[in-house]
Amino acid sequence: MKQNETRQPIMKIRHLTKEFKIKSKKLGAKPQILHALNDVSLDVYEGETLGIIGESGCGKSTLGRTVIQLHKATSGSVEYQGQDLFSLAGAERKAMKRDIQMVFQDPYSSLDPRNTCEQIIAEPLKVHGIITDSKARQDRVLELMREVGLDIQHMNRYPHEFSGGQRQRINVARALALQPKIIICDEPVSALDVSIQAQVLNLFNRLQRDHNLTYIFISHDLGVIKHVSDRIAIMYLGRVVELCEASQIYDNPLHPYTRALLSAIPPESPFEKKQRIVLKGEIPSPIGDQVGCPLAGRCPNCTERCTREIPKLKDTGDGHQVACFLYES
Ligand SMILES: Nc1ncnc2c1ncn2[C@@H]1O[C@H](COP(=O)(O)OP(=O)(O)O)[C@@H](O)[C@H]1O
Ligand SMILES: [Mg+2]
Numbered sequence: 084m085k086q087n088e089t090r091q092p093i094m095k096i097r098h099l100t101k102e103f104k105i106k107s108k109k110l111g112a113k114p115q116i117l118h119a120l121n122d123v124s125l126d127v128y129e130g131e132t133l134g135i136i137g138e139s140g141c142g143k144s145t146l147g148r149t150v151i152q153l154h155k156a157t158s159g160s161v162e163y164q165g166q167d168l169f170s171l172a173g174a175e176r177k178a179m180k181r182d183i184q185m186v187f188q189d190p191y192s193s194l195d196p197r198n199t200c201e202q203i204i205a206e207p208l209k210v211h212g213i214i215t216d217s218k219a220r221q222d223r224v225l226e227l228m229r230e231v232g233l234d235i236q237h238m239n240r241y242p243h244e245f246s247g248g249q250r251q252r253i254n255v256a257r258a259l260a261l262q263p264k265i266i267i268c269d270e271p272v273s274a275l276d277v278s279i280q281a282q283v284l285n286l287f288n289r290l291q292r293d294h295n296l297t298y299i300f301i302s303h304d305l306g307v308i309k310h311v312s313d314r315i316a317i318m319y320l321g322r323v324v325e326l327c328e329a330s331q332i333y334d335n336p337l338h339p340y341t342r343a344l345l346s347a348i349p350p351e352s353p354f355e356k357k358q359r360i361v362l363k364g365e366i367p368s369p370i371g372d373q374v375g376c377p378l379a380g381r382c383p384n385c386t387e388r389c390t391r392e393i394p395k396l397k398d399t400g401d402g403h404q405v406a407c408f409l410y411e412s
Pocket of ligand 2 (some may be wrong): 143144145270
């Protein structure tokens with residue numbers, strides 16, 4: 084969406100950093116620092132889907148969890164509708180918690196197996212004291228079940244009696260119950276069969292249109308991310324290395340990491356020539372201090388400067404941002 088320049092972000096993530104202390108197995112040794120999320124700054128615009136892509140372990144879940152404060156940020160801030168999220172307390176904090184919901188990857192473990200579908204979807208309405216009358220609450224639950232495509236006859240069933248796709252629909256209904264503004268979706272279809280994935284992705288699309296929802300949509304699957312996103316942030320080793328309109332990631336990938344990621348997808352036609360860019364070695368460990376660009380050790384374009392300095396995310400024009408010295412004049 085090109086009109087981003089004129090729109091105000093609904094959320095501003097600034098320099099968000101999350102470190103985990105890792106206890107060493109050696110007796111008396113100092114704990115080591117694992118840098119899961121490093122200096123991430125992103126704007127999120129109302130009504131958009133911001134896709135977050137990167138390989139396993141690059142910090143996608145940590146980003147989502149730190150934003151909704153399941154993890155305490157080591158440093159940095161998140162501003163939501165002009166308010167500093169991390170300093171909210173009392174009623175303001177409670178309101179914020181309603182506005183920002185999260186849907187997780189594993190649709191089973193995020194549902195309490197001892198509760199029925201109805202109880203699960205009704206719970207947030209109870210906890211937040213939104214509908215106190217039990218009949219009215221049940222009506223609302225049934226309305227939510229219909230909205231996400233669940234059969235209302237199944238309201239008294241337990242999670243194990245539903246399929247994976249249906250369980251994820253229960254999770255979505257529960258998140259939707261509080262009429263959130265933003266939903267952080269952490270790999271919400273990754274545990275589902277490919278045939279079911281498309282149906283659940285279509286559900287996310289429809290709900291977004293109907294409720295003007297904003298999504299931060301996390302996935303390691305480029306096909307999924309391309310399907311749902313307006314803009315895409317590419318992460319590597321806890322950092323955002325590129326940020327662009329969804330179409331640009333295919334038409335004009337800039338960062339050497341993004342190019343390598345894209346070149347790994349098989350070409351659509353056998354006549355299309357595609358050069359495979361292979362990065363040397365493995366993703367480095369996030370434990371310990373990072374010197375230079377996170378990709379330096381594997382990058383075909385690495386220079387001496389890349390081994391010393393960390394490139395910042397910079398705009399190359401019309402909002403396409405990249406963290407790479409190749410694009411600095
Ligand atoms: N609670 C935790 N304690 C220690 N390390 C963690 C914790 N959660 C995540 N990590 C580490 O942080 C890094 C990023 O993990 P994560 O955000 O789960 O990546 P992704 O979701 O992209 O696969 C990984 O190296 C992971 O091992
Ligand atoms: Mg994850």
